[in-house]
Amino acid sequence: MSLLVESIQYLFDNFETFLQLLQEHVFLVVVAEVAAVLVALPVGILATRNDAVKRYALRVGNVFHTIPPLAVIALVFPFVGIGMKSGFVALWAYGLLPILINTITGIEEVDESTVEAARGVGMTENQILKSVQLPLAVPVIFAGIRTSTIINVGNGYLAFFIGAGGLGDWVVTGIALFNNPQILAGAIPGALLAIGLDLALGRVENRLRTGDEPGQRSTTAAA
Amino acid sequence: MTSTIIDFENVTKEYPDGTVAIEDISFSVEEGTTTVFVGPSGCGKTTTMKLVNRLEELTSGKIYYDGQEIRSLDKIDLRRNIGYVIQEIGLFDHMTVAENVGMVPTLLEWDRARIDDRVDELLDLMDLPAETYRDQHPMELSGGQRQRVGVARALAADPDVMLMDEPFGALDPITREKLQDEFLEIQAQIDKTILFVTHDIDEALKMGDKIAIYRNGQIVQYDTPKEILTNPANDFVREFIGSDRLIKELKFMTAGDVMDETADVTGKTLSELGAAGVEFARNGQGYLTVERSETTHVALMKIYEGHVEGVLVTEGEEVVGTVTEADLKRNLSEGR
Numbered sequence: 001m002s003l004l005v006e007s008i009q010y011l012f013d014n015f016e017t018f019l020q021l022l023q024e025h026v027f028l029v030v031v032a033e034v035a036a037v038l039v040a041l042p043v044g045i046l047a048t049r050n051d052a053v054k055r056y057a058l059r060v061g062n063v064f065h066t067i068p069p070l071a072v073i074a075l076v077f078p079f080v081g082i083g084m085k086s087g088f089v090a091l092w093a094y095g096l097l098p099i100l101i102n103t104i105t106g107i108e109e110v111d112e113s114t115v116e117a118a119r120g121v122g123m124t125e126n127q128i129l130k131s132v133q134l135p136l137a138v139p140v141i142f143a144g145i146r147t148s149t150i151i152n153v154g155n156g157y158l159a160f161f162i163g164a165g166g167l168g169d170w171v172v173t174g175i176a177l178f179n180n181p182q183i184l185a186g187a188i189p190g191a192l193l194a195i196g197l198d199l200a201l202g203r204v205e206n207r208l209r210t211g212d213e214p215g216q217r218s219t220t221a222a223a
Numbered sequence: 224m225t226s227t228i229i230d231f232e233n234v235t236k237e238y239p240d241g242t243v244a245i246e247d248i249s250f251s252v253e254e255g256t257t258t259v260f261v262g263p264s265g266c267g268k269t270t271t272m273k274l275v276n277r278l279e280e281l282t283s284g285k286i287y288y289d290g291q292e293i294r295s296l297d298k299i300d301l302r303r304n305i306g307y308v309i310q311e312i313g314l315f316d317h318m319t320v321a322e323n324v325g326m327v328p329t330l331l332e333w334d335r336a337r338i339d340d341r342v343d344e345l346l347d348l349m350d351l352p353a354e355t356y357r358d359q360h361p362m363e364l365s366g367g368q369r370q371r372v373g374v375a376r377a378l379a380a381d382p383d384v385m386l387m388d389e390p391f392g393a394l395d396p397i398t399r400e401k402l403q404d405e406f407l408e409i410q411a412q413i414d415k416t417i418l419f420v421t422h423d424i425d426e427a428l429k430m431g432d433k434i435a436i437y438r439n440g441q442i443v444q445y446d447t448p449k450e451i452l453t454n455p456a457n458d459f460v461r462e463f464i465g466s467d468r469l470i471k472e473l474k475f476m477t478a479g480d481v482m483d484e485t486a487d488v489t490g491k492t493l494s495e496l497g498a499a500g501v502e503f504a505r506n507g508q509g510y511l512t513v514e515r516s517e518t519t520h521v522a523l524m525k526i527y528e529g530h531v532e533g534v535l536v537t538e539g540e541e542v543v544g545t546v547t548e549a550d551l552k553r554n555l556s557e558g559r
Contacts, residue, residue: 117313120276120386121327121376122302135317209317 007184014185022189024165028084029152029197032091037145040096044103044141045129054104061097069094069155077162087156087164094155095148102144106137135209142205146198153194157186227251228384228416229275234284236270244270245440247284252433254383257410257417261427262437262463268420271437272386275418276305289383303327306377306385306415310392312369314361320346320372321357327380345375348409367398374406378413388420403429424464428452428471436460449475453556469555470520478522479515481554482536482544492540503545504535512537513546519554522546 011018040061047054064072073090080086110133118128134141160168170186173179229252236244245267252258260268273279274286277298286293293301314323321342322329328338343353349371361369370390377385391399403426410417421427427434428448435445436456444456452472455461464471488496488503493510504511511534513522525534526548533547 111311111313113309113311113313114315115313116278117307117309117311117373118315120278120302120307120309120313122299122304122330123326124299127330132315136315 003180003184006181007188010181011185011189018170018185018189021165021167021169021186022193024084025153025156025167025190026193028087028091028159028164028166029149029156029193032088032152033095033145033149035088035092036095036099036148039092040099040144041103041141044100045107045134047100047104048107048133049125057100058104061100064093065097070158070161073158073162082163084164086162087159087166090159090162091152091155095152098148098151099141099144102140102147103137106140106144107133109140110136138205138208142201142208146201149197149201150194153190153197157190226254228254228289229418230285230287231271232285232287234271234274234286235282236267236274236279237282243440244279245274248440248442249284250435250442250445252416252418254416255414256432257419257430258433258435259419259421259427259431260435260437261421261424264422266437267440268422268435268437269388272388272418272420275384276302276307276386303331303380304382304384306380306382308370308373308377308385308387308390310389312373312393314369314372314376316361319358319360320351320364321353323361323372324375324379326376331380341379342375345378348378348412349375350405351375366394367402370394370402378415383416385415385417387417389422390419391426392421392423399426406430425471428475436463472555473520473523473551474518476519476554477515478513478517478519478534478536478546479544481519481550482515482546483550484544486545488535488542489544491542493535493537493542496535496542504529504531504533506531510535512542514538515543519546519551523548523551 043053043057047057067075069090072094073086076090076093077086080089107129114132114136115128118132123131156166157168157171159166160172167186167190170182171190174182174184174186231248231250234248235246238244248267248271260271262268270279274281275288275293277293280294288296288301315326318326321339324342324345325338328341333341342357346353346356351368351371356364356368356372361372364372370393374387374390377387391402394402407430419427419430421430428451431448433445434448434451435442436451436459437443438459444451444460446454449472451460452464452468452475455464455468461468486503488501491499493512496510506529508529511525511529511531513525513534513536515536515538522534522536526532526546533545533550535542536544536546
C-alpha cells in the first residue's frame with residue numbers, strides 16, 4: 001500500500017513533467033489513431049467491394065500486427081528517423097488492423113436480406129452503403145476503433161525507445177533505476193487513460209447511433 | 224379490355240456455373256391482377272420474380288414492362304416503380320417505421336410533407352395506427368407487424384406492380400391467414416398488379432387470379448385457380464394440389480353455379496314453403512339455405528350437418544334453386 005502512496009507522491013512531486021509526458025502520450029495515440037481510422041475505414045469499405053483489395057489490405061494489416069510492437073518501432077525508425085514522427089508511424093501501422101477487420105466484418109455482416117430489400121426498392125450501391133450498411137455496421141466498426149486505441153495506449157509506452165516521449169519515459173527509466181514508485185506513476189495513468197479513451201469513444205458511438213439518422217430524414221417528432 | 228403489363232417471351236436464366244434456373248418461359252400478366260408463382264423450392268419461381276426488377280439478369284429472351292423491354296429501362300428507376308416484399312422482410316433496423324416506409328419516396332425526392340402524409344396513410348391502411356407506430360423501431364414490432372411495415376414500404380411510392388416473394392411464409396398460420404385476408408381487402412382497394420411467389424398451393428388458390436405452377440424451371444400450367452383445380456394439366460399438378468383437390472374445388476364454385484332452378488320450390492319464399500308443408504331441406508330447426516354467392520363447400524357442410532338431402536338457394540327472401548349432393552357430384556370434375 002505504501003508503494004501506491006509513494007507513487008502518488010512521486011507523481012505530484014514531478015507534476016509538471018507528468019503533464020508533459022501525459023500530453024505527449026495522448027497526442028501520440030490520438031494522432032496515430034485518427035490517421036489509422038482515416039486509412040483503415042476507406043480501405044475496409046473498398047475491401048468489401050473488391051476481393052483483391054481485401055486480400056492485400058488484410059495481408060498488410062496482418063504483417064504490421066503480427067510483428068511485436070517493439071519490432072515495428074525498430075523497423076520504422078531507420079526510415080523516419082528518431083523522434084515523435086516514427087512514434088506516429090509505428091502506432092499508426094499497428095492500429096490499422098483492428099479497424100480494418102471490423103470495418104470489413106461490420107459491413108459484410110449486415111443481414112443479406114436487408115441489403116437485398118434496399119437494392120429491391122431501388123437504392124444505388126452508394127446509397128445502400130451510406131444509408132444502410134455503414135449505419136448498421138457502426139457498433140462493430142467502433143469496437144475495432146476502441147480495440148485499436150487501447151492497444152496503442154499500451155504501445156505508446158514503447159515509443160520512448162525512439163525518443164517519441166510519452167509515459168514510457170518514467171516506466172522505462174524506473175525499471176532501469178529500480179524505482180518502483182516511478183514505474184507505477186507512469187503505468188497507472190496509462191491504464192486510466194486507456195479506460196478513459198474507451199469510455200469517450202463509447203460516448204461518440206452512442207451519439208452516432210442515436211443522433212445522426214433523424215438528422216437527414218427528420219420524423220414529425222416536432223409535433 | 225384489360226391490357227398486359229408484364230410479358231415474358233421465351234425467357235431463360237442460366238447461371239455462370241451452368242445451372243438453368245428457368246428455361247424458355249413465356250406468359251403475360253394482365254394489369255390489376257394477382258398472379259401467383261407456385262412450386263417446390265428451387266423450381267425457379269423466385270428467379271422469375273427477380274428478373275422483373277432486374278435483381279437477376281436474364282440470359283436470353285425478352286421481358287416487357289408496360290410495353291418496354293426492361294433492359295432498355297434504367298435499373299434503379301425500374302425498381303423504384305416496382306414494390307418489392309420479401310419473406311425475410313429486410314427492414315432497416317436502424318431507422319424508424321416511418322423512415323422505412325418513406326424510403327422510396329425519399330429516394331424519389333418527394334417533399335417532406337408529402338412523404339409524411341403518405342407514410343401516415345399507409346400505416347393506417349396496414350392497420351398500424353400512425354401516431355403509435357411511426358416513431359417505433361422495427362425491433363419493437365411482432366413478426367406480423369414487421370411484414371405489414373414491409374408491405375407498406377413496398378406500396379409507398381404507389382407502384383403499378385408489386386413483387387411479393389413468400390411475404391407471409393415466415394409467419395405463424397393464424398397471423399398468415401389474417402394478413403392474407405387483409406391483403407385481399409387492400410388489393411381490392413388499391414388494384415395493383417401483383418406477382419406473388421409461394422410454395423403453398425392453398426395460399427396460391429386463395430390469393431391468385433392466375434396461377435403459374437412451376438416445375439424444374441418451367442411452367443407446367445398457367446391458368447385460373449378454378450381451371451387448375453378442375454383441369455390439372457398433368458399428374459404433377461394433380462399431385463401438387465393434393466388429395467383434397469375436390470374439396471378445394473368446392474370452395475371455388477358457388478351455389479348459384481350448380482343449383483337446380485327447375486325444382487318447383489323456385490320462386491317461392493320460405494314462409495310460403497312452410498305454409499305449403501314442403502319437407503325438402505327442412506329439419507327440426509327449419510329450412511336450410513345458402514346464399515347464391517356462397518360456396519358449394521358451405522352448401523355441402525350444411526347438407527351433412529343438417530342431415531338433409533339438399534339445401535335451398537336463396538336470394539333475399541326468394542328461393543331461386545336447390546342444391547343436392549347429386550348436383551355437387553355432377554359438377555365436380557371426375558376423380559380420374
